[in-house]
Amino acid sequence: MxxxxxxxxxxxxxxxxxxxxxxxxxxxxxxxxxxxxxxxxSGSFESIGEPSRDITELFSESGIRLHYQEGVRLMPLGTFRPSALSLEDISLFPKEKFGNKLLLVNIVGYHDFFSSFLSQGLEEADMSCRIRFLNLSDMGINAPGEMRSVQLARTLDRNWEKVVQEVRLLLKDDDTVILPQVFGLEDGSIPGRIRQSLPAQVVFVGTLPPSVPGxxxxxxxxxxxxxxxxxxxxxxxxxxxxxxxxxxxxxxxxxxxxxxxxxxxxxxxxxxxxxxxxxxxxxxxxxxxxxxxxxxxxxxxxxxxxxxxxxxxxxxxxxxxxxxxxxxxxxxxxxxxxxxxxxxxxxxxxxxxxxxxxxxxxxxxxxxxxxx
Ligand SMILES: Cc1cc2nc3c(=O)[nH]c(=O)nc-3n(C[C@H](O)[C@H](O)[C@H](O)COP(=O)(O)OP(=O)(O)OC[C@H]3O[C@@H](n4cnc5c(N)ncnc54)[C@H](O)[C@@H]3O)c2cc1C
The missing domain is CATH 3.50.50.60 (FAD/NAD(P)-binding domain)
Known part of the structure; x- marks a missing residue:
């Protein structure tokens, strides 16, 4: 050949x-x-300044939305890392303190998202953080402990509007909602639609691999x-x-x-x-x-x-x-x-x-x- x-x-x-x-x-x-x-x-491209036209074109023609902003992103264990060029789902902040009252939403029984480490890191960065859990049995997810991020994402992508409704019920006067990065496996617009549907800033944070955005x-x-x-x-x-x-x-x-x-x-x-x-x-x-x-x-x-x-x-x-x-x-x-x-x-x-x-x-x- x-x-x-x-x-x-x-x-x-x-x-x-x-x-x-x-x-x-x-x-x-x-x-x-x-x-x-x-x-x-992680969803962030290390060591690249503002991307050249070649790169933005290649990604947009492939259906991949990027954004560029020099700042920091929140890591899965509650630390921060300098980042710039990233996939659209990744939130970039000018400084570590990006909110005052945070609602951190995990899933009952899910082992691949470390909400307690995350909340500790967020408290250390001077943000108050409540952890709450979603029960997904109504969506047919009965054993999330046996599921990896991509398996969860397959089901949650079909049910993201229900997830939004559940999160709304948990919200009080929080200005930020943190969710595990288990949305948008096939359809990259879902994280953006979740952001638009909630009356607070929404931040997606990585889980254990495999990486859904990757x-x-x-x-x-x-x-x-x-x-x-x-x-x-x-x-x-x-x-x-x-x-x-x-x-x-x-x-x-x-x-x-x-x-x-x-x-x-x-x-x-x-x-x-x-x-x-x-x-x-x-x-x-x-x-x-x-x-x-x-x-x-x-x-x-x-x-x-x-x-x-x-x-x-x-x-x-x-x-x-x-x-x-x-x-x-x-x-x-x-x-x-x-x-x-x-x-x-x-x-x-x-x-x-x-x-x-x-x-x-x-x-x-x-x-x-x-x-x-
Ligand atoms: C675990 C991990 C996480 C990373 N995360 C980030 C990040 O978040 N951000 C960042 O900027 N950088 C990250 N990096 C750096 C990373 O190297 C780059 O992001 C990039 O994705 C590497 O791409 P690559 O195609 O060069 O190599 P790889 O992604 O390693 O791909 C090489 C491919 O070649 C295949 N291959 C090997 N030998 C053969 C063979 N003989 N025949 C056929 N195929 C073969 C392999 O199976 C593999 O599929 C990470 C690196 C690692 C190892």
């Missing part, structure tokens, strides 16, 4: 690169072996990519590559076997250790598909910080590339293999970090291909 470009890895980076190339008229395939960081996404974002980007004609090979894995004299000719996948995927260009978006884009032995850190050069310190004791809470050096390890994001192997760029996203680690500080770096590097790799 032959394509203009084969993208390896179908998380945020692979999808953004694939959409960019499809939109430019290229024929592409994305091979994606499984779970990616969007399943854990999975919605993944589904919408994938849908957009497929509408543009892209081929998304879900649940397949690239296991080998054929290279000759610095050129990648094809890759082999688990499911397609002898039907190699051939292309003019390839983009490596397989993520970091978390997604097995990088792997390690006690002696070395390596990139498993192409054997690309990886930047990491030689002494193993420098790989991690023994204090778990400190910044971990291994998060900065990444595949080495040239300025066009062409992957280096034995210190020489491969002519048609690019890398983007979290597999780059901190090798390109000018691109930032986190999801902001993923967006920038995905567009840069796609543009390098289009301009070549």
């Amino acid at each position: 032959r394509f203009d470009t084969v993208v390896i890895g179908g998380g945020l980076t692979g999808l953004v690169a694939g959409i960019r190339l499809q939109k430019a008229g290229k024929e592409t395939a994305i091979v994606s072996s499984g779970q990616n960081a969007l399943h854990f996404f 999975i919605r974002t993944l589904q919408l980007l994938k849908r957009r990519y497929e509408v543009l004609g892209g081929t998304y090979l879900m649940g397949d894995e690239v296991v080998q590559a054929h290279l000759h004299e610095g050129v990648v000719h094809s890759v082999v996948t688990k499911n397609l076997g002898q039907h190699y995927l051939e292309a003019d260009n390839f983009i490596l978006c397989t993520g970091s250790f978390f997604s097995k884009g990088l792997a390690s032995t006690p002696e070395k850190v390596y990139e498993p598909i192409f054997g690309a050069d990886v930047s990491f310190p030689p002494e193993r004791s420098d790989w991690y910080n023994p204090s778990f809470a400190e910044k971990q050096p291994y998060l900065g390890f990444g595949v080495c590339t040239d300025a066009h994001l062409k992957v280096l192997k034995d210190h020489t760029p491969l002519s048609n293999l690019y890398a983007a996203g979290s597999i780059l680690g901190a090798t390109h500080p000018e691109l930032g970090m986190g999801a902001g770096m993923c967006l920038r590097s995905a567009l840069k790799a796609a543009d390098s291909i289009l301009e070549a």
Whole structure:
């Protein structure tokens, strides 16, 4: 099977690169072996200032609403984190104290939303907070303790108006309602409709993974990519590559076997250790598909910080590339293999970090291909 470009890895980076190339008229395939960081996404894109027009257009054409405001967002354990570019459901505040009287609404029996930690954090930020519980048995939810966020969201999206009615009954003179982020799995307009229907500011706060807004974002980007004609090979894995004299000719996948995927260009978006884009032995850190050069310190004791809470050096390890994001192997760029996203680690500080770096590097790799 032959394509203009084969993208390896179908998380945020692979999808953004694939959409960019499809939109430019290229024929592409994305091979994606499984779970990616969007399943854990907070909804805020780290390290990106006001987004470029390219990024806002790509997201709005995919049906994803973003907003940009420099401020802080409320984290699941009641702490705050500086944030700017975010999905529309994420509330951003100019300062930590964002209300006076808060009603924190949890669900009877649900274990994945930490209302007592949250309320403690809110009290510490000088806001008074009442916790109340919704009983969802009327909506057919009888064992929420056995449900993850996405399962709850599937039912609550059909019943969000009933939830609003129940919350109204709990409201007194509160100026803010805090709800778990279990709304808007398929339809991203539901959090906004809940906000419009309640006479108080509504703040959605993350639950334990999977992330409802992250999975919605993944589904919408994938849908957009497929509408543009892209081929998304879900649940397949690239296991080998054929290279000759610095050129990648094809890759082999688990499911397609002898039907190699051939292309003019390839983009490596397989993520970091978390997604097995990088792997390690006690002696070395390596990139498993192409054997690309990886930047990491030689002494193993420098790989991690023994204090778990400190910044971990291994998060900065990444595949080495040239300025066009062409992957280096034995210190020489491969002519048609690019890398983007979290597999780059901190090798390109000018691109930032986190999801902001993923967006920038995905567009840069796609543009390098289009301009070549
Ligand atoms: C748990 C977690 C939470 C995060 N949350 C945030 C956040 O809230 N905000 C933020 O700014 N940043 C966050 N980040 C940083 C994160 O790296 C980026 O946000 C971004 O989503 C990473 O996208 P990616 O596509 O580069 O990699 P990934 O999302 O890791 O995707 C890589 C994909 O490649 C696939 N893959 C790997 N090997 C192969 C193979 N051989 N063949 C085919 N497919 C393969 C994997 O299965 C995976 O689907 C988070 C990172 C992690 C690990």
